[in-house]
Amino acid sequence: xxxxxxxxxxxxxxxxxxxxxxxxxxxxxxxxxxxxxxxxxxxxxxxxxxxxxxxxxxxxxxxxxxxxxxxxxxxxxxxxxxxxxxxxxxxxxxxxxxxxxxxxxxxxxxxxxxxxxxxxxxxxxxxxxxxxxxxxxxxxxxxxxxxxxxxxxxxxx
Amino acid sequence: xxxxxxxxxxxxxxxxxxxxxxxxxxxxxxxxxxxxxxxxxxxxxxxxxxxxxxxxxxxxxxxxxxxxxxxxxxxxxxxxxxxxxxxxxxxxxxxxxxxxxxxxxxxxxxxxxxxxxxxxxxxxxxxxxxxxxxxxxxxxxxxxxxxxxxxxxxxxx
DNA sequence: ACTATTTAGTGCGATATCGGATTATATGCA
DNA sequence: TGCATATAATCCGATATCGCACTAAATAGT
Numbered sequence: 001x002x003x004x005x006x007x008x009x010x011x012x013x014x015x016x017x018x019x020x021x022x023x024x025x026x027x028x029x030x031x032x033x034x035x036x037x038x039x040x041x042x043x044x045x046x047x048x049x050x051x052x053x054x055x056x057x058x059x060x061x062x063x064x065x066x067x068x069x070x071x072x073x074x075x076x077x078x079x080x081x082x083x084x085x086x087x088x089x090x091x092x093x094x095x096x097x098x099x100x101x102x103x104x105x106x107x108x109x110x111x112x113x114x115x116x117x118x119x120x121x122x123x124x125x126x127x128x129x130x131x132x133x134x135x136x137x138x139x140x141x142x143x144x145x146x147x148x149x150x151x152x153x154x155x156x157x
Numbered sequence: 158x159x160x161x162x163x164x165x166x167x168x169x170x171x172x173x174x175x176x177x178x179x180x181x182x183x184x185x186x187x188x189x190x191x192x193x194x195x196x197x198x199x200x201x202x203x204x205x206x207x208x209x210x211x212x213x214x215x216x217x218x219x220x221x222x223x224x225x226x227x228x229x230x231x232x233x234x235x236x237x238x239x240x241x242x243x244x245x246x247x248x249x250x251x252x253x254x255x256x257x258x259x260x261x262x263x264x265x266x267x268x269x270x271x272x273x274x275x276x277x278x279x280x281x282x283x284x285x286x287x288x289x290x291x292x293x294x295x296x297x298x299x300x301x302x303x304x305x306x307x308x309x310x311x312x313x314x
Numbered sequence: 315a316c317t318a319t320t321t322a323g324t325g326c327g328a329t330a331t332c333g334g335a336t337t338a339t340a341t342g343c344a
Numbered sequence: 345t346g347c348a349t350a351t352a353a354t355c356c357g358a359t360a361t362c363g364c365a366c367t368a369a370a371t372a373g374t
Contacts, residue, residue, distance in 0.1 A: 010279070010283065012291065013282065013283065013286045013291040014275070014278075014279060014282050014283075016291040016292075016294045016295045016298075017282050017285065017286065017291065017294055018209065018282075019298065020294045020295075020297060020298055020301075021184075021185075021188040021192075022206060022209070023298060023301045023302060023305060024181055024184050024185050024188065024301065025185045025188070025189070025202070025206065025227075026227060026228050026305055027178075027181050027185075027301060027304065027305050027308070028178075028181050028182045028184075028185035028186075029185075029227070029228045029229065030228050030305065030308040030309065031178040031181065031182070031308065032182070033228070034308060034311070035178075042359095044360075045182070046360080046361090049179060049182065052175065052179070062322080062323095063322075063323065064321085064322060064323080070182075070183060070186070071183050071186045071187050071190070072186065072361080072362090073361075073362055073363075074322080074323070074324085075323090075324075075325090075361080075362060075363075075364095076360075076361050076362065077323095078323065078324060078325095079359095079360070079361075079362095080360085080361095082324095083360095095322090098321095098322075098369080098370075099322095099368080099369050099370075100321065100322040100323070100368065100369045100370065101321090101322055101323075101369090102322085102323075118171070121171075122167070122171060124311070125170065125171050125174050125175075126167065126170065126171075127311070128174065128307060128308070128311070129170045129174065131307050132303065132304055132307055134169065134170040134173040134174065135173075136300060137173045137174055137177045137304075138173045138177075139300070140177060140297060140300045140301065140304075141173075141176065141177055141180060143293060143296070143297045144177075144180045144181065144184060144297065145180060146289065147184065147289055147294075147297075148180060148183055148184050148187065150285060150288050150289055151184070151187040151188065151191060151285070152187065154191070154281070154284070154285070201330075203330080203331090219352080219353095220352075220353065221351085221352060221353080229331080229332090230331075230332055230333075231352080231353070231354085232331080232332060232333075232334095232353090232354075232355090233330075233331050233332065234353095235353065235354060235355095236329095236330070236331075236332095237330085237331095239354095240330095252352090255339080255340075255351095255352080256338080256339050256340075256352095257338065257339045257340065257351065257352040257353070258339090258351090258352055258353075259352085259353075
């Protein structure tokens with residue numbers, strides 16, 4: 001019966017993570033839909049997230065660094081970068097320190113667009129914040145970040 | 158300066174949700190990749206999640222109910238259902254209560270596949286559980302669920 | 315210096331996802 | 345009953361995402 005309990009614990013652990021990941025998947029879906037509803041047609045969350053990253057972390061990153069940051073395949077990042085470059089929101093230049101590589105820089109237009117998109121979304125977020133205090137959102141973050149880092153490590157190791 | 162403080166709070170609230178949604182997006186990405194790495198080629202997370210739902214919630218649901226449950230467009234669900242049906246993991250039958258509608262039922266093969274997939278993933282999950290206690294995962298759930306429900310409501314209203 | 319291996323980015327083909335229009339059935343209302 | 349509207353599912357076209365193979369440049373080992 002120690003075995004049974006162990007088996008039961010196992011099942012419970014599995015179930016807990018499945019439910020959690022399922023909820024996370026749906027939330028990703030919903031939040032992306034909310035953002036895209038406020039952006040001009042053709043502007044996707046993946047692109048907006050990239051602009052945000054270049055501001056928050058700093059621009060000049062290489063495509064590979066960006067792919068790793070978002071945990072998407074290199075080819076996907078190549079595609080996203082090409083779209084944003086065509087749109088004039090970023091500039092891609094050779095990496096002076098590595099001939100194989102490139103660097104991604106924000107343009108003024110990119111910064112402006114990001115500001116504008118941010119402003120367009122603010123009302124929705126504030127409405128959400130009225131029902132779900134930002135402190136509560138912040139409280140969720142450490143656990144999620146820890147989980148993300150564990151998954152990150154597992155992927156490489 | 159009350160204005161400044163207000164503006165600052167606004168910014169902080171915005172930032173909190175952006176960071177949270179960003180983390181959620183990456184986690185969705187990573188967990189999907191982890192699952193798919195353990196599934197036969199061509200079997201995607203969206204399909205596996207559907208099988209799980211039909212077990213956890215109960216089968217006999219209509220395509221539209223399923224689309225709403227996962228917050229994906231109807232057309233996406235049509236596609237996913239068609240794949241699983243072709244594979245023999247689900248059976249789609251007319252809805253006796255509504256001539257426009259259908260019902261989705263699990264087949265024995267579908268149940269068997271799901272069991273098998275679950276078992277294949279268990280080691281990964283248990284490894285994760287060793288570093289991140291399931292209770293901690295469970296503790297994250299209420300907040301995320303509340304947030305998800307708020308986004309759900311916002312979408313319709 | 316030279317070759318083998320690793321690494322950064324891209325081209326290409328397959329397909330999952332999605333929005334818009336269409337069809338069939340159900341519901342509401344006169 | 346008959347007609348207008350709403351709803352369930354699908355069809356179609358566009359495209360974001362992804363895996364695989366390839367090229368070019370850097371690094372390691374001799």
